[in-house]
Amino acid sequence: MSDNFFPISKPSIGARERELVLDALDSGWVSSIGKYIDEFEQGFARYCGTEYALTASNGTTGLHLVLAALGIGAGDEVIIPDLTFVATANAVAYTGATPVLADVDPDTLCLDPASVAAKLSPRTRAIMPVHLYGHPADMDALRDIAERSGIAVIEDAAEAHGAEYKGRRVGGLATCGVFSFYGNKVITTGEGGMLTTNDRELYQRAKRLRDHAMSPVRRYFHEERGFNYRITNLQAALGVAQLERIGELLARRTEIMNWYHSEIATSEGIRLNRVRNWARSAFWMVCLEVDHFDEKRRDAFMGALRARGIDSRPYFCTMSSMPMYRQAPLPVAARKAEIGLNLPSYYELTKSDVAQIGANVNELLKEMSLA
Template sequence: MIPVCEPYISARDIELVNDALTSGWISSAGKYLDLFEERWATYCGMPYGIAVSNGSTALDIAVELLDLKAGDEVIMPTFTIISPAQSVVRAGGRPVLVDSDPETWQMNTDQIEAKITPHTKAILVVHIFGHPADMDPVMKLAEKHGLIVIEDAAEVHGAEYKGQRCGGIGHISTFSFYANKLVTTGEGGMVLTKSKEHADRARSLRNLCFLPNRRFYHENLGYNYRLTNVQAAMGVGQAEHIFETIARKREIALTYSAAFAGIEAIQLPTEMSWAQNVYWVYGIVLGDERKTDAVHVMHKLRNKGIETRPFFLGMHEQPVFHAMGLFCGENYPVSERLSRQGFYIPNGLALTNEQIAEVIAAVKECLA
């Protein structure tokens, strides 16, 4: 079976992890944490970085910084992993959904303004599959209506929007460093922010809200969302080879796109003129003319030894939210089509050129 994603761990990553281990600094203090936070924030063009245990906890903290009150609303795409929506619900807010753009699969920014109400506090953009969302309209609306913009940049490490790195455009951004991400620490995450006040609060929330000068005394409730120095050491190593990582991801994607260009009735990942796509995953969407769904094609590929994954199922189709009375009766046709007709194929960094050729042959046969 050719796996959908295998991480690439360099000799340098291992050297740094060994150094962290032998130093004895194996918990959540140590030089690699400071280095990782500083380097990742600088790479993304943000002044403050707070490393946390994963991308979902990064979102918990980012959303907590909004100080939501019951009934406050956060506008976000329906087509996403559940993490951003659950952070808003857990913080007592209400996610308000918009559909996806049919070409880029990103949040449809034309639909945002109509959803803004006096209760709206923020726009939570989730950049999808390696391509940036269209940020200019989001930032303009945020300024006009006094809203905070959170970018969930888990899937777009190093991707660029009009020359600016994703995760460096909004007021707050979040990252995941899970094993399938371009930069990985196994499990891990980070919150970036432009505000010192947000950064101080995020640091406190990550560490049980201990007061800096009085331990075991608490004025607020926090979490243990800390990242370890050992994980951060791996992050420092991984961040050092992100340019090579992006180049390889793009090479794999462009090879696939050239090979699949002649196949009718499928949609391939795009790259808008204002974007640099880092192709976190390589998705294929079956055209309606095919009258078949992704599950069927994924099954055929599995029989040929090719692992795949389905696209997200929109938040408005999640039973857990219906049970809470959320999104009942709402429809988002683009997201629904992507969920049923989209899947992604292997594009991990450990993939060999021979495996890429095998994937291409199998996809061509299955979609002939």
């Protein structure tokens, strides 16, 4: 076991974050009203280039909220990638709609437009691309499909703060974007989420539903069921400070990714994150794919890394492999879920740390390829 342990992720919290959170605490406004909520929403809208942004209690509730605000429900279908975190599928199911699984592109790991087109039906109400592991989906192709069908596009940008598609930041590329601020994300509020949109009607509808659908003219009167999906002023204060640093944090992730590319011996069958020429990735996770792996060999490799003090995570399981969404596997998504893993990518990593991780990865891959 190494003297050092390299975790997969941890947040970068500094003096500015402490300053603003303590200010919110001292103000007495610790719940869902306070100046930092407005400041965080306005700042995030500017950052994404949208007219509106709306905080939510987390990314999952943010997805559910926008689906509800669009009136999506029982009998409707929403196309999502098979390879994603389960929150994407669950948010659709919460509305009573059906998540329809499409395959992913082998390079970006995001929705394959051709697979999406094949999954369209008269019941399709939306497409929900996920900018997986920080790389944006092919939004022009997906928007073209949606526009021809008269349906919405909802960006699940939970992992992609600051990522760009053809020079434009994600979150402002479709009907609505949804972000997560969980502790391992590019920026964090501990728990929290954000909706971004240019659609004023959608923004106002979501804002009302977020607060129990309370009447704007009669306090404590509710004409329909809503949700308690609010964030606190304390969390928003942390978010404001993190947003001030997002350029620095993204630059650090790019630097770490570049170190990995220089340290790990890649080949046609051993790959790190790939980035399309029209994209700028947020590099939320360092991704390693090894073609001679299957799930058992991948997991054994991860166990060997951990014995050397290096944490790792498997790629997300496919939705089609889970009991509540089970169906025939989609070939690209299923294969990626077997061979992919994530390596440490937290901000405090040094070049020397990555060199140590890379040397262990190279050594173990060589041993396993000869086994």
